[in-house]
Amino acid sequence: MRRIRYQVACSLDGYIAGPQGDISWIPAEPEIDFGALFAEFDTLLMGRKTFAGLSLTDPEYGQLYAGKELVVVSTTLAAVDYPHVTIINELSRHAIEPLRQRPGKDIWLFGGGELFRHLLELDMVDTIELAITPVLLGGGIPFLPAPGPSRRLTLTEQRWYEHSGMVWLSYQIEPAATSAS
Numbered sequence: 001m002r003r004i005r006y007q008v009a010c011s012l013d014g015y016i017a018g019p020q021g022d023i024s025w026i027p028a029e030p031e032i033d034f035g036a037l038f039a040e041f042d043t044l045l046m047g048r049k050t051f052a053g054l055s056l057t058d059p060e061y062g063q064l065y066a067g068k069e070l071v072v073v074s075t076t077l078a079a080v081d082y083p084h085v086t087i088i089n090e091l092s093r094h095a096i097e098p099l100r101q102r103p104g105k106d107i108w109l110f111g112g113g114e115l116f117r118h119l120l121e122l123d124m125v126d127t128i129e130l131a132i133t134p135v136l137l138g139g140g141i142p143f144l145p146a147p148g149p150s151r152r153l154t155l156t157e158q159r160w161y162e163h164s165g166m167v168w169l170s171y172q173i174e175p176a177a178t179s180a181s
């Protein structure tokens with residue numbers, strides 16, 4: 001089964017974007033090979049607000065999205081208006097399970113925090129992979145908005161980057177049933 005991996009850059013105080021949705025604080029990190037990173041996934045799953053901020057035609061990053069299936073969760077977007085995107089209007093295990101069962105690479109839960117919270121409640125996220133950035137934003141869009149579910153995590157990987165000072169932490173998420181014990 002394909003894994004759903006929530007991979008985001010996060011401030012040290014737990015925000016994925018500043019109060020006005022600002023992400024300019026995310027540093028360029030020359031040691032991270034974005035081509036190789038994107039090649040681990042063939043599907044990008046995201047909430048409507050993250051989709052709204054995506055620059056599919058960006059000269060630097062646009063080609064990284066090419067060939068990926070974009071799956072957007074939204075109660076307000078109509079599939080007919082986005083023929084090149086898969087729109088999920090009603091989030092449920094039933095809606096996500098076929099994506100996971102389909103053969104292919106892992107699914108990148110691209111953001112944001114709100115969608116992550118709802119998928120976590122459904123036990124539909126396998127890993128959290130955070131690029132913790134050495135900045136305090138003081139407020140903004142949380143990586144997991146409260147009230148979120150409680151889950152146990154297992155640290156599976158840690159890396160740090162000298163240039164940016166970012167720390168990369170990967171965790172396996174225990175499902176609700178085992179998190180409670």
Ligand SMILES: NC(=O)c1ccc[n+]([C@@H]2O[C@H](COP(=O)([O-])OP(=O)(O)OC[C@H]3O[C@@H](n4cnc5c(N)ncnc54)[C@H](OP(=O)(O)O)[C@@H]3O)[C@@H](O)[C@H]2O)c1
Binds near residue numbers: 047116
């Ligand atoms: N730091 C990073 O690496 C990173 C990565 C990605 C995004 N971001 C930032 O994160 C921000 C967006 O995150 P966010 O948490 O505010 O929003 P989000 O999760 O991207 O999108 C929220 C929207 O997704 C839809 N949605 C979420 N859960 C749903 C459910 N259970 N059923 C149906 N629709 C659902 C709703 O759309 P409707 O209102 O249409 O129903 C909701 O308003 C942006 O500023 C973006 O730039 C940062």
